[in-house]
Amino acid sequence: MTESPSSFALLASMSDDMPSEQRRNLLRQVTAKFGQSAEPGDDAGLAPLDEILSALSADFALHVRAELAHLVAATSRFERTAAKFAIDDIEVAGPILKHSRALSEATLLKVVAQRSQPHLMAVTKRQEISPIVSHALVEAGDDTVVVSLLANDGAQIAQDTFEVVATRAQGSSTLQAPFIRRQDVPLELLNDLYAKVENGLRLEIVSKFNSVSSEEIERAFQRSRTRLAKTANGVPEDFDKAQGRIDDLDRRGFLNPPGLATLMREGAKGRTAFNIAFARLAHVEFDLVQRTVEARDLDTVGLLCRGAGFDRALYVSIAIALKNPEDREPTPEKLGKLYESVPIQAAQRALRFWKARVAA
Numbered sequence: 602m603t604e605s606p607s608s609f610a611l612l613a614s615m616s617d618d619m620p621s622e623q624r625r626n627l628l629r630q631v632t633a634k635f636g637q638s639a640e641p642g643d644d645a646g647l648a649p650l651d652e653i654l655s656a657l658s659a660d661f662a663l664h665v666r667a668e669l670a671h672l673v674a675a676t677s678r679f680e681r682t683a684a685k686f687a688i689d690d691i692e693v694a695g696p697i698l699k700h701s702r703a704l705s706e707a708t709l710l711k712v713v714a715q716r717s718q719p720h721l722m723a724v725t726k727r728q729e730i731s732p733i734v735s736h737a738l739v740e741a742g743d744d745t746v747v748v749s750l751l752a753n754d755g756a757q758i759a760q761d762t763f764e765v766v767a768t769r770a771q772g773s774s775t776l777q778a779p780f781i782r783r784q785d786v787p788l789e790l791l792n793d794l795y796a797k798v799e800n801g802l803r804l805e806i807v808s809k810f811n812s813v814s815s816e817e818i819e820r821a822f823q824r825s826r827t828r829l830a831k832t833a834n835g836v837p838e839d840f841d842k843a844q845g846r847i848d849d850l851d852r853r854g855f856l857n858p859p860g861l862a863t864l865m866r867e868g869a870k871g872r873t874a875f876n877i878a879f880a881r882l883a884h885v886e887f888d889l890v891q892r893t894v895e896a897r898d899l900d901t902v903g904l905l906c907r908g909a910g911f912d913r914a915l916y917v918s919i920a921i922a923l924k925n926p927e928d929r930e931p932t933p934e935k936l937g938k939l940y941e942s943v944p945i946q947a948a949q950r951a952l953r954f955w956k957a958r959v960a961a
Contacts, residue, residue: 651678651679651680651681651682652681655679655681655682655685663690663692663693664692666686666689666692666693667692667693669686670686670689670693670694670695670696670697671696673686673697673701673703674696674697674699674700674701675700676701676703677701677702677703678703679703680703680704680705682703683697683701683703683704683708684703684704684705684708687701687704687708687709687712688711688712688715688716691717691719691720691723694712694716694720694723695719695723698712698720698723698724698726698727699723699724699726699727700727700728706731706733706734709724709734709737710733710734710737712724713734713737713738713741713742714737714741718742718743718745718746721738721741721742721746722742722745722746722749724738725738725742725746725749725750725753725756726749726753727753727755727756728755729755729756729757730750730753730755730756730757731757732757732758732759732762735750735756735757735758735759735762736758736759736761736762736765738750739762739765739766740765744769744773744775744776745775747766747769747776747779748775748776748779751766751776751779751780751783752779754784758783758785760787760824763786763787763790764790766780767780767786767790767793767794770794770797771793771794771797772797774799777794777797777798777802778802780794781794781798781802781805781806781809782805787821787824788809788810788813788817788818788821789821789822789824789825789954791806791809791810792806792810792825792951792954792955793954794806795901795904795951796889796892796893796896796898796901800900803900803904806951807904807943807944807947807948807951808947810947810950810951811944811946811947811950818950818953821954822953822954825954836887837873837891839873840873840877843873843874843877844877846874847874847877847878847881850878851881856878856881856882857882858882858909858911858912858915859915860878861875861878861879861882861911861915861919862915862918862919864878865918865919865922865923866922872894875894876890876891876894879894879905882909882911883905883906883908883909883952883955884909885905885952885955886955889955890905893905894923897923897924897925899920899923899924899931899936899939900939902916902919902920902923903916903920903936903939903940903943904943904948904951904952905952905955906919906940907940907943907945907948908945908948908949908951908952908953909952913937913940913941916936916937916940917933917936917937917940920936921933921936
């Protein structure tokens, strides 16, 4: 190969105390030879120059390596040099991690496992990210890294990775909006997150359920059934007694939606019976209703009532009984409007996933 000696000579003549403009001109000459050293596709022809560049770069100061990294990042042919720069300080690694197509998946995984959060952030900016690298970023990255990954449409994210993010998002408000707004997030995971997010994001989740096809809903439902596992949950001390009472009402044909208002008016002493009856009439698990009622989560109560076909007046009665007595808002009129603002089809679609927990 005839170009390598001149390229080597150019690189060898570079020094840290060389004026910056002279150094940049020299680097431009070297990188101009990158494209001249071999025919297109002839990567083997560039291997000697790649080896020379990789070896010499260790002798350069940080600012020189950083300048050289920008030039290496623009080519897809210098795998050895790109891999070396990828684990360098972030000033050097940044442009390589963001733009170099010479990096292998193995190198990216090494960076994610061994380097800093700024290095991981740079990886999230790549034009394309494989599912394996995406999962590694989620496992090792902080919330800001995961947010950046979710915002990258070129990142391929697998189902199991989305599940990890969904679990983290339940306790992280930073992740919730980016996760919900990601276009390819599985619907069943959005449904799981519904009770954990603020009202504006709940409306976005409901809107997604209302905008997808029945076929998409069915596929999401089947995924939900497949991954669902029973968990042991604590029950109140009066659970058995309350369940016997509801069973008796059911046998006598008196277990119906209007009866929920009667149970709710009993206050704390009838709360377990109310939760059991509500869960049974809505065909969802007791634990879901218990958590929702204890949290005075009027939005989720509304979604359950709407999806189960309870009328507006019943929801308003339940909500009034549940809300904090010192809270003047929302008024019955506002509660009624809140209830009617949720499209019934969207509520039924969301409720279907919760019903799956009972059938599993």
